[in-house]
Amino acid sequence: MNDIRESVPWAARLEPKLLKSPWWIGHIPFAFELIGRQRPRILVELGTYSGSSFAAFCQAAEACGAGTKCYGVDLWEGDMHMGSFDEGLFREVSGYMAANHPQTAVLVRKDFNAAVGDFADGSVDFLHIDGTHTYEAVRNDFTTWLPKMSERGVVLFHDVNVTVENVGEPARHFGVRRFFDETKAAYPHAEFDHCYGLGVLVVGRGADPEVLALVESCRTQAWRDYFAARGGEISTRFANSGVKLPVHSAYGAAVPLWRRAANKARRILRRALDSARAA
Numbered sequence: 001m002n003d004i005r006e007s008v009p010w011a012a013r014l015e016p017k018l019l020k021s022p023w024w025i026g027h028i029p030f031a032f033e034l035i036g037r038q039r040p041r042i043l044v045e046l047g048t049y050s051g052s053s054f055a056a057f058c059q060a061a062e063a064c065g066a067g068t069k070c071y072g073v074d075l076w077e078g079d080m081h082m083g084s085f086d087e088g089l090f091r092e093v094s095g096y097m098a099a100n101h102p103q104t105a106v107l108v109r110k111d112f113n114a115a116v117g118d119f120a121d122g123s124v125d126f127l128h129i130d131g132t133h134t135y136e137a138v139r140n141d142f143t144t145w146l147p148k149m150s151e152r153g154v155v156l157f158h159d160v161n162v163t164v165e166n167v168g169e170p171a172r173h174f175g176v177r178r179f180f181d182e183t184k185a186a187y188p189h190a191e192f193d194h195c196y197g198l199g200v201l202v203v204g205r206g207a208d209p210e211v212l213a214l215v216e217s218c219r220t221q222a223w224r225d226y227f228a229a230r231g232g233e234i235s236t237r238f239a240n241s242g243v244k245l246p247v248h249s250a251y252g253a254a255v256p257l258w259r260r261a262a263n264k265a266r267r268i269l270r271r272a273l274d275s276a277r278a279a
């Protein structure tokens with residue numbers, strides 16, 4: 001373990017500043033190391049929610065000094081797995097990002113399929129897919145965004161290890177494992193089991209040797225154990241912090257139509273105000 005720690009300076013030394021939910025944060029050390037080595041120019045997250053993964057990406061991007069722009073794409077309305085969000089969640093995330101990562105973080109309040117048009121083909125170095133986790137949604141997210149990936153591109157998939165044993169019946173709606181298994185053989189890849197699993201695909205043909213070396217190393221049990229243990233320290237810190245998780249109402253029928261309409265009107269108004277200010 002000591003030898004591995006010396007080989008992963010970003011994972012060993014950086015400590016996350018924002019921990020808002022438990023489900024992803026065990027992967028922060030791997031994300032720190034990957035970003036430190038890759039120095040992405042454009043990083044995109046599909047599914048930002050309360051910002052734990054996105055803030056960690058911004059933190060690593062700033063620490064490596066690559067001038068990265070990090071885009072967090074989300075409607076902040078919720079989905080079938082998470083429930084329905086109220087407006088306070090978006091206010092909190094956007095306030096945090098404006099205060100802590102003003103030069104790095106850009107929140108894009110759009111559906112993933114609409115946001116893809118904002119990015120040039122071949123421009124995204126790092127993509128994290130963590131939206132709706134059905135097989136169809138994950139396949140759609142990957143295939144829609146793949147043309148945007150650069151020659152250096154890496155794609156992460158959260159929730160490749162969601163099972164009936166670790167989350168109960170809702171696991172039957174998750175299809176990330178199936179999609180990752182169908183796709184991974186075409187690319188250099190690695191995967192982690194802890195914290196509901198993370199799949200890593202190196203989709204760019206000109207990936208940085210340091211990134212390829214990291215992914216290759218993470219195919220060994222010793223490196224996976226290192227990242228699981230380092231991630232476990234962060235999960236324990238969160239568990240001891242007393243942070244309360246928001247309770248969301250059910251998504252779908254229970255979401256009043258007026259709230260969706262009001263959210264949409266607010267977004268249109270905000271965009272109009274932004275354009276007026278920019279003009």
Ligand SMILES: C[S@@+](CC[C@H](N)C(=O)[O-])C[C@H]1O[C@@H](n2cnc3c(N)ncnc32)[C@H](O)[C@@H]1O
Pocket residue numbers: 021024046047048049050051052053054073074075076077078079082110111112113130131132
């Ligand atoms: C699992 S959460 C993301 C968790 C986050 N990465 C973290 O670390 O806390 C999934 C998010 O994806 C968003 N989402 C799902 N499908 C979407 C879509 N098609 N377009 C925009 N946002 C979507 C939901 O609003 C939700 O906030």
